[in-house]
Amino acid sequence: MFRSLGLLRSSVTITLILADYARSFSTFQWPNPQLAYADKQLYEGSLGILAQNCAPRENTTIPAQWLRIAYHDMSTHNVDDGTGGLDASIQYELDRPQNIGQGQFDSLNDFRAFDIFAPFFGMADVIALGAVFAVAGCGGPLIPFGAGRVDATEAGPATVPEPQQDLASHTEAFRRQGFTPTEMIGLVACGHTLGGVRQVDFPLVVTDTDDVLQTFDTTTNFDNAVVSEYLQNTTENILVVGPNVTTRSDFRIFSSDGNVTMQSFLSSDTFNETCGSLIGRMINTVPSGVTLTQPISEPFDYVVLGDNPDRTVTMLWADRQGSNCPSTGCTSPSTQTDEAFLTLIGNIQGLTANRFLFNATINATTSISKFWFEVDENDGSDPIVVNNGGSGFVIEQDSIFIDNGRSEAVIITPTFEQYKQVVVAIRGDSSSTVSITTFDPASDATTPPYLPTIITTNLQLDERNPSEGGFTFFTANVTDSVNFVNITGNVGGTSYTQENFDMTVAAFPFVQISQ
Ligand code: HEM
Numbered sequence: 001m002f003r004s005l006g007l008l009r010s011s012v013t014i015t016l017i018l019a020d021y022a023r024s025f026s027t028f029q030w031p032n033p034q035l036a037y038a039d040k041q042l043y044e045g046s047l048g049i050l051a052q053n054c055a056p057r058e059n060t061t062i063p064a065q066w067l068r069i070a071y072h073d074m075s076t077h078n079v080d081d082g083t084g085g086l087d088a089s090i091q092y093e094l095d096r097p098q099n100i101g102q103g104q105f106d107s108l109n110d111f112r113a114f115d116i117f118a119p120f121f122g123m124a125d126v127i128a129l130g131a132v133f134a135v136a137g138c139g140g141p142l143i144p145f146g147a148g149r150v151d152a153t154e155a156g157p158a159t160v161p162e163p164q165q166d167l168a169s170h171t172e173a174f175r176r177q178g179f180t181p182t183e184m185i186g187l188v189a190c191g192h193t194l195g196g197v198r199q200v201d202f203p204l205v206v207t208d209t210d211d212v213l214q215t216f217d218t219t220t221n222f223d224n225a226v227v228s229e230y231l232q233n234t235t236e237n238i239l240v241v242g243p244n245v246t247t248r249s250d251f252r253i254f255s256s257d258g259n260v261t262m263q264s265f266l267s268s269d270t271f272n273e274t275c276g277s278l279i280g281r282m283i284n285t286v287p288s289g290v291t292l293t294q295p296i297s298e299p300f301d302y303v304v305l306g307d308n309p310d311r312t313v314t315m316l317w318a319d320r321q322g323s324n325c326p327s328t329g330c331t332s333p334s335t336q337t338d339e340a341f342l343t344l345i346g347n348i349q350g351l352t353a354n355r356f357l358f359n360a361t362i363n364a365t366t367s368i369s370k371f372w373f374e375v376d377e378n379d380g381s382d383p384i385v386v387n388n389g390g391s392g393f394v395i396e397q398d399s400i401f402i403d404n405g406r407s408e409a410v411i412i413t414p415t416f417e418q419y420k421q422v423v424v425a426i427r428g429d430s431s432s433t434v435s436i437t438t439f440d441p442a443s444d445a446t447t448p449p450y451l452p453t454i455i456t457t458n459l460q461l462d463e464r465n466p467s468e469g470g471f472t473f474f475t476a477n478v479t480d481s482v483n484f485v486n487i488t489g490n491v492g493g494t495s496y497t498q499e500n501f502d503m504t505v506a507a508f509p510f511v512q513i514s515q
Contacts, residue, residue, distance in 0.1 A: 028300050030388050033500040034120040035293050038147035039300040041121070041129055043351075046114045048343035051130070051137030054194075054220050058102060059213040061220060062110070063134030064195025065103030067279075070131035071191055072099055073124070074285050076156030079178045082288030084159075088123035089152035091449035098160040100201045105448070112450040117441035119484050119500060123450065124149035128283040137344055138194060140222030141276030144295030149286055163205055163239055163247040167256055170249065178285055183278060185261040188253050190275035192216040193226040197238050205247045206238055214238040216250075224271040227262050230254055299351065307352070310378040315358045319366035320398065332360035364469030370394045399427040400434065400489040400496040402506065406465050406473060409480075409508040412515050418480040420508060423462055425471045426491055434459045434474045434489035442481040453479075478503075 028035065041047065055062045069090060076084030076093075091108065093099050111126040125147045132143045161173045174184035196215035199206040206214050216237045217225040229235040230250075239250035254262050265271040284292060313334045319326040334356035342351055362368050370392035376383040387393075406423035426432045435458045443450040459474035467473070478485070487498045 030393050033118075033502070034147055035296075035300060037118055037121055038125070038145065038293055039296055041116060041147075042132070042145050042296055043299050043342055043346045043353075044340055045116060045129070045343060047110070047116060047126065047129060048133040048137070048345065050110055051133040052344050054138035054222075056220075057106070059198070060103065060195040060215075061138065062107075063138045063222075065101075065107045066110070066127075066130040066134040067191060067194055068101070069104050069107045070127050070134075070283060071187075072104070072160050073127055074282050075160040075173075075177060077177045077285045077287075078157070078159075079176060084156045085286040085290075086124050086128055086149055086283055087152040087156070087287060087290075088127060088149070088449075089154070089156040090127070091123065092152070092155035093158070094448060096158050096160075098158060098162050101198065103195075108448050108450065112441075112443060115441040115481055115483065117439075117452050119439045119454075119486075121147055122149065122151040122452075124151050124286075131279060131283050133344065134194070135222055135275070135279060136348060138220065138222035140193075141272045142297065142345065142348060143276050143280045143283070144297040146284065146292040146295040148290065148292040150290050161249070163202070163249040165249065167252045170253060171256075178281070179278070181256060182261050185253055185256065186265075186274050187278045187282065188250060189224075189227055189262065189265060189271075190278055192237065192239070192250060193222050193224070193275075194220075202247070204244055205242055207243050214242075222275075224265050224268055227265040227271060231259065231262055231266065298349065299346070299353070308377050308379075312376045312378060313356045314374045314376070315360055315371055316374060317360070317362070317368045317371040318392070319363070320369045321366065322369060323366075326363060326366040329361075332358050335359045364471065367398045368395055397496055397498075399491050399494075400487055401425055401498055402485065402487065402501050403473065404506055404508060406462075407506065407508045408511045410477075411510065411512050413512055415515070420478050420480060420482065420503065421511075422459075422476055422478055422485070423465060424459055424474045424487055424489070426474060426489055427471055428491035429467070430461055430472050432472060432474075432489060432491045434487065436476060436478070437486040437488070438478050438482040439484040440479050440482045442479075 051063050051066065057065065070086065073088060073090035074086040076089055078084050090099065090104070094104055107130065111123060111130060116126060117123065128149060129145060132145045136142055159173060159176065161170050171181050171184060174181070174187070179187060193216065196213045197206050198213045199209060199211050214236065217229050217235065219225040226237065230237065230240055235241060237250055240248055240254065241251070242248055265274070286292065315332045317330050318324045324330060336357040338355045338357065340353040340355050342353060346353070372385060372387035372392045374383040374385055401424070403423045403425040408421045409418065410421055411418050422436065424434050424436070426434060435456055437454060437456045440453040443452065445451070457476045459476045462473040462475040465473040483502070483504050485501045485503060487501065489496050
């Protein structure tokens with residue numbers, strides 16, 4: 001996995017992950033911040049921790065709550081006009097009785113808690129990712145995950161199915177959402193293998209006030225018990241056998257084709273495959289015009305090889321004149337190897353991964369045009385060249401960039417408040433101008449919608465860092481939780497931009513100041 005790049009006196013921090021299982025080199029083309037970020041969230045992100053082992057909460061499970069909110073959010077889709085879908089409009093729809101439940105608020109809180117929103121990865125992507133973790137966390141199928149959903153800015157139509165509606169309404173609701181009557185049976189059975197119905201939310205469905213939550217089946221896991229118990233007439237699914245006949249919606253749906261579909265789900269394989277495919281379609285149901293990245297079903301942004309403790313990895317680069325090895329040097333061995341901690345998805349797939357870090361000093365004048373790697377197994381075989389499919393990892397421009405070495409992560413004592421002092425290097429003089437647009441995923445809101453803060457700031461000439469090597473330095477302070485930065489500058493009449501600089505891997509030196 002190749003990460004942030006700083007130039008000049010400062011080090012180049014580039015990381016490469018090698019996971020220890022055999023497969024061909026990835027087709028991933030760097031740079032692709034969106035796909036790289038989706039891959040990182042799926043395989044190394046923090047969100048999955050909450051779904052591990054089908055974690056319990058509020059008499060149900062966290063995964064049950066995450067799967068339900070994903071369906072409710074998607075329910076606004078209308079195939080006829082291409083509107084709605086999984087677009088986080090649920091954030092504006094929680095006052096509707098159809099969306100009742102503490103689980104919806106808790107889920108959205110989970111989704112914002114780790115500050116993983118990015119300019120190209122909003123709440124809708126996190127809801128979809130949550131569904132993938134939810135199903136896998138409870139032992140269900142692995143669902144490929146692509147990113148690129150677009151967050152709605154207002155509520156969609158009130159079209160979530162409710163238990164008191166008749167079969168015709170449900171069939172029509174699912175048709176409008178893009179699912180056939182048979183797929184409706186599947187999707188409801190796949191959803192209702194997790195969790196259950198809460199008495200406080202649906203007192204007309206769960207009439208016994210001692211019942212806090214009536215589970216759909218007797219197992220917590222994602223399995224076909226909801227099916228077998230229904231077919232064996234042992235089910236206690238309140239939407240099948242509840243005292244209120246009007247709200248037996250699962251019964252009407254499950255039996256709508258004479259139980260043919262439910263019978264087929266007695267095969268766990270069929271159940272898992274069908275659920276993987278239907279829930280996959282559910283999370284990929286988006287308004288027309290929204291394009292998702294290709295779905296990730298194995299680590300994408302990784303170069304993957306068998307495990308070998310003798311392996312050495314070297315970074316190489318070419319200068320801006322194209323010379324592969326300027327006199328000032330052009331190779332750097334990895335300085336550190338860290339084990340990457342993979343999410344439950346990586347664990348289920350049996351993967352382990354190591355990250356190789358590099359610290360290269362690059363001459364300011366000759367600079368760098370592209371870099372690549374050589375992986376040597378040190379077993380007599382030829383080194384493998386990792387060069388981004390042939391082109392190398394190309395540095396588009398070196399006129400304006402965040403200087404990793406001069407920027408600082410500042411901690412104020414005794415309050416331990418933190419902020420980042422960003423320094424931008426410009427290949428030009430002090431007449432240059434530069435501004436940054438910062439993306440802060442943290443939201444101060446206490447209720448949904450949880451919206452990021454995007455601010456554009458003009459940088460000031462950096463008094464602390466005098467010009468050096470033809471570069472002038474500009475600076476601004478940014479909130480600690482900012483995770484992505486776009487830089488725009490004008491150097492000698494030419495405009496430059498660097499988009500989506502990833503602050504989370506920038507590794508600025510820490511500085512403590514007392515107040
Ligand atoms: C006709 C369609 C459906 C109806 C009428 C329906 C109805 C309900 C009701 C009344 C609850 C209880 C919620 C609460 O107590 O707060 C529930 C829970 C749930 N539903 Fe559905 N549902 C439908 C379709 C689906 C689908 C398609 C999925 C997902 C694929 C799904 C996933 C869930 C999950 C996971 C829960 C458990 C939530 C928890 O335990 O916190 N439902 N559903």
